[in-house]
Amino acid sequence: MEDLQKLLLHDHGLSVSTLPEKGRCLFTTREYSPGEIILSQEPYVSVPNKTPVKSRCDWCFTSSNVKRCSSCQVVWYCGSKCQTSDWKVHRLECQLLAKLEKNRIKSLTPSIRLMVKLYLRRKLQNEKVIPTSVTDNYNLVKDLVSHISEVEEMQLVLYAQMASLVNIILQWSTLNIKEIAENFSKLACNAHTICDSELIPLGTGLYPIVSIINHSCSPNSVLVFEGRIATVRAMQTIPKGSEVLISYIETAGSTMTRQKALKDQYFFICSCPRCIKLGEHDDIEESAILEGYRCKNHTCNGFLLRDIESKGFKCQKCGVVREKEEIVKIASEEKTMSNKASVALSSCHNKEALDMYLMVEKLQVKLCHSFSINLMRTRETLLKILMELQDWKKALTYCRLTIPVYERVYPKFHPLRGLQYYTCGKLEWLLGYTDEAIKSLTQAVDVLRITHGTNTSFMKDLIAKLEEAKAEASYKLSSMDD
Ligand SMILES: [Zn+2]
Ligand SMILES: [Zn+2]
Numbered sequence: 158m159e160d161l162q163k164l165l166l167h168d169h170g171l172s173v174s175t176l177p178e179k180g181r182c183l184f185t186t187r188e189y190s191p192g193e194i195i196l197s198q199e200p201y202v203s204v205p206n207k208t209p210v211k212s213r214c215d216w217c218f219t220s221s222n223v224k225r226c227s228s229c230q231v232v233w234y235c236g237s238k239c240q241t242s243d244w245k246v247h248r249l250e251c252q253l254l255a256k257l258e259k260n261r262i263k264s265l266t267p268s269i270r271l272m273v274k275l276y277l278r279r280k281l282q283n284e285k286v287i288p289t290s291v292t293d294n295y296n297l298v299k300d301l302v303s304h305i306s307e308v309e310e311m312q313l314v315l316y317a318q319m320a321s322l323v324n325i326i327l328q329w330s331t332l333n334i335k336e337i338a339e340n341f342s343k344l345a346c347n348a349h350t351i352c353d354s355e356l357i358p359l360g361t362g363l364y365p366i367v368s369i370i371n372h373s374c375s376p377n378s379v380l381v382f383e384g385r386i387a388t389v390r391a392m393q394t395i396p397k398g399s400e401v402l403i404s405y406i407e408t409a410g411s412t413m414t415r416q417k418a419l420k421d422q423y424f425f426i427c428s429c430p431r432c433i434k435l436g437e438h439d440d441i442e443e444s445a446i447l448e449g450y451r452c453k454n455h456t457c458n459g460f461l462l463r464d465i466e467s468k469g470f471k472c473q474k475c476g477v478v479r480e481k482e483e484i485v486k487i488a489s490e491e492k493t494m495s496n497k498a499s500v501a502l503s504s505c506h507n508k509e510a511l512d513m514y515l516m517v518e519k520l521q522v523k524l525c526h527s528f529s530i531n532l533m534r535t536r537e538t539l540l541k542i543l544m545e546l547q548d549w550k551k552a553l554t555y556c557r558l559t560i561p562v563y564e565r566v567y568p569k570f571h572p573l574r575g576l577q578y579y580t581c582g583k584l585e586w587l588l589g590y591t592d593e594a595i596k597s598l599t600q601a602v603d604v605l606r607i608t609h610g611t612n613t614s615f616m617k618d619l620i621a622k623l624e625e626a627k628a629e630a631s632y633k634l635s636s637m638d639d
């Protein structure tokens with residue numbers, strides 16, 4: 158830890174402190190400006206998601222041109238470069254996998270593989286086959302919290318079963334099932350979902366230094382991935398001596414929803430500036446807007462609260478009451494339809510799913526406030542389905558409908574906000590709305606250059622698209638002059 162402190166201080170302007178109520182925290186020892194990289198780390202171990210359709214390279218997570226490892230037939234690589242980089246660990250893993258029965262291979266989950274790789278890498282570092290460094294050693298993994306004493310009985314049983322499977326695969330006489338189970342608990346609250354630039358999940362990785370960073374529902378930093386490398390960037394100016402904070406969860410929900418998510422997965426009660434307002438007037442209003450009902454009076458945008466006298470829900474702006482029975486009826490229709498729609502979508506019946514989600518949307522418009530999170534999610538789903546069906550015009554309509562809600566629930570430099578502007582801009586460009594496309598792509602660049610940097614191929618593509626749109630606009634203008 159001492160060496161890590163020195164390195165963080167010297168190379169990054171960071172320092173690790175331990176606070177009694179929060180555990181380890183990462184602080185800045187200098188100012189960071191928006192978009193600046195705070196730290197980057199390779200995973201201690203990582204593994205791609207298991208998907209029936211798309212196999213991914215075990216090292217860099219790409220899905221293009223991947224080939225199966227000829228010995229184990231389980232793991233995929235995009236080429237010899239990635240295979241070589243992974244070889245020391247995979248050489249051992251490969252022998253173990255090749256020995257496994259077919260049925261066991263089928264039941265091999267990413268978590269099991271991640272744990273096997275964790276033990277293999279620890280062994281190889283102990284034997285000095287893989288070198289260790291200040292930022293790459295098992296002690297960093299050892300220091301991570303597991304919250305094992307707070308894990309529910311059912312979950313513990315599951316961890317024990319997973320641990321015995323790891324034991325069967327590794328077949329080391331020295332292994333301790335209890336320790337493996339505890340490590341599963343550690344992965345559950347410390348491993349990060351590795352996403353591509355568009356925040357589509359690709360796999361899971363353990364980044365022990367990134368794990369030191371604590372959570373806030375209004376964070377000053379953002380974690381993004383470039384291939385397997387995790388990068389934390391400042392989203393705003395971070396003064397010297399501040400704690401670096403990222404968000405572990407979707408921050409768009411109400412305080413109650415966010416706190417439940419944090420308690421369930423990470424075992425703590427958040428006391429960020431948004432969370433300490435729980436139960437205050439503004440917070441109640443916000444919850445009622447995000448997750449509550451709309452006013453019966455269609456021209457009113459007031460929020461509704463439970464009314465004891467009428468046993469219904471009363472608009473806090475115009476005073477009109479919506480009866481409980483009416484709300485319950487629509488809510489139950491909406492729930493039934495949502496379930497059906499999600500079944501249709503997951504079985505890839507896009508046309509059916511589209512009709513069903515349109516009905517869900519109709520019901521939610523009747524039921525929810527116009528800034529409702531559920532309505533926003535439904536419209537996001539409609540946008541995705543319409544893109545799949547290549548109905549660009551309708552897709553753009555839905556993309557535009559989500560923008561005001563995004564602007565309300567996400568801070569200015571949130572990657573999701575930038576990505577939504579990007580989708581809007583791409584659709585406008587495709588439909589020939591050059592001026593609108595320039596506006597949306599400019600908004601996308603403004604956000605994403607902070608959250609994603611400017612060096613990735615993703616950002617280069619975006620910037621090139623914007624240049625292209627600008628060139629076309631000025632061409633149109635000059636040909637009008639002629
Ligand atoms: Zn690769
Ligand atoms: Zn292999």
Ligand SMILES: [Zn+2]
Nearest residue numbers: 374427429432
């Ligand atoms: Zn919070």
Ligand SMILES: [Zn+2]
Nearest residue numbers: 452457472475
């Ligand atoms: Zn009203």
